[in-house]
Amino acid sequence: MGTHLVVGAGPTGAGTARKLADLGHAVIVATRSGTEVDHPGIEARSVDANDATALAGVATNIDAIYNCANPPYYAWDADWPPLAKALLGVAERHGAVLVTMSNLYGYGPVNEPMTEGHPQAATYPKGRVRARMWQDALAAHNAGRIRATEARASDFFGPGVGESAHMGSRMVDRALAGKTVTVVGDTDVPHSWTAMDDVTTLLARLGTDEAAWGRPWHVPTAPALSQRALIHQLCEIAGVDPVKVRAYSGFELWIAGVFSKTIREVGDILYQLEKPFVIDSSDATEVFGLEATPTREVLSEIVNTSISV
Structure with missing residues (x-):
């Protein structure tokens, strides 16, 4: 071997x-x-x-x-x-x-x-x-x-994905603290995670x-959820009141891009977050028998990991 x-x-x-x-x-x-x-x-x-x-x-x-x-x-x-x-x-x-x-x-x-x-x-x-x-x-x-x-x-989500992910520790920490979460793109369009x-x-x-x-x-991926729906489901699991979810304005992204080379690069891929962005992963399930982990289960793991830190 x-x-x-x-x-x-x-x-x-x-x-x-x-x-x-x-x-x-x-x-x-x-x-x-x-x-x-x-x-x-x-x-x-x-x-x-x-x-x-x-x-x-x-x-x-x-x-x-x-x-x-x-x-x-x-x-x-x-x-x-x-x-x-x-x-x-x-x-x-x-x-x-x-x-x-x-x-x-x-x-x-x-x-x-x-x-x-x-x-x-x-x-x-x-x-x-x-x-x-x-x-x-x-x-x-x-x-x-x-x-x-x-x-x-x-887009990745789950314990340990880091703060730079759209649904990473930056978003999780704010939501679990009951603070407003600001996201890139439309808060309410379906998106695969x-x-x-x-x-x-x-x-x-x-x-x-x-x-x-x-x-x-x-990769096997659960049914799409909007950013707001995903954040509110996280809050529900954690026993936190649903937080306010808002989108960065174009001006805010422009200002952030002045100071961040990474954010400066986001413009080309805004379509992924402003319109439905949905993946069909049925081939991997059919051929390998692999199923996507239910979203609620992943969010529960995120909450448990965040609480234990």
């Missing part, structure tokens, strides 16, 4: 590594800093993932590589292409499966629930970057150089099941 190499130790990478180790696989997590993951079956390595030679040398035989890296949002155009190229090279050198954690940016605006069959038609830079990464991986797969697959998810635990479950499956290779998969 070869090694499963996870690149990145954020919530996605660390969670995937734990799932793989629990399944009995030898797991290495590679980051620049050598970040440790709290599991006895996981080895941490300090390596620059852009250096294909160094990354390929972390193990004699790599069965699968999981791209769970997370370059700074404002630097995708510069950072993703060389990193993706390096991971392709390592996968080819080892004859490994390349599993990429991706999102829905590549589709661009779509006026119906998104399926894996929708074209990668985005015209803005971040969407084109993500689409090109999959096109390159699929071309290598079709040429027989590697085996490739990709997981695509909507993907549970982090479902993301890592699917990633671990994609690298170990040959039925997954050669195509992308949507």
Whole structure:
């Protein structure tokens, strides 16, 4: 049995590594800093993932590589292409499966629930970057150089997703404190939210099941809820009166963008939060038997984790 190499130790990478180790696989997590993951079956390595030679040398035989890296949002155009190229090279050198954690940016605006069959038609830079990464991986797969697959998810929610997520700790802390929550986009349009635990479950499956290779998969995702509805359901579970939910004005976002390079980048993807943004994940459920964790269960876990901190 070869090694499963996870690149990145954020919530996605660390969670995937734990799932793989629990399944009995030898797991290495590679980051620049050598970040440790709290599991006895996981080895941490300090390596620059852009250096294909160094990354390929972390193990004699790599069965699968999981791209769970997370370059700074404002630097995708510069950072993703060389990193993706390096991971392709390592996968080819080892004859490994390349599993990429991706999102829905590549589709661009779509006026119906998104399926894996929708074209990668985005015209803005971040969407084109993500689409090109999959096109390159699929071309290598079709040429027989590697085996490739990709997981695509909507916005993450769940314990540990961090404060930068739309439904991350910043929103949770304010809601549980009974304070007004301010969100990006329309407060009341349907939006898909993907549970982090479902993301890592699917990633671990994609690298170990040959039925997954050669195509992308949507992570099992519960029925869409608006931002207001999700926040109010969180309040109900926590026993807190429903808080006020308001949207940032265009002027507020502009001012914030003056001081934040990340917020400055939000303009291209506002369509995801101003109009219905819904994912169809039925393929993964049909093929792998994986069901989305019910939203109420995820929110209960968020509340319990927040209270115990």
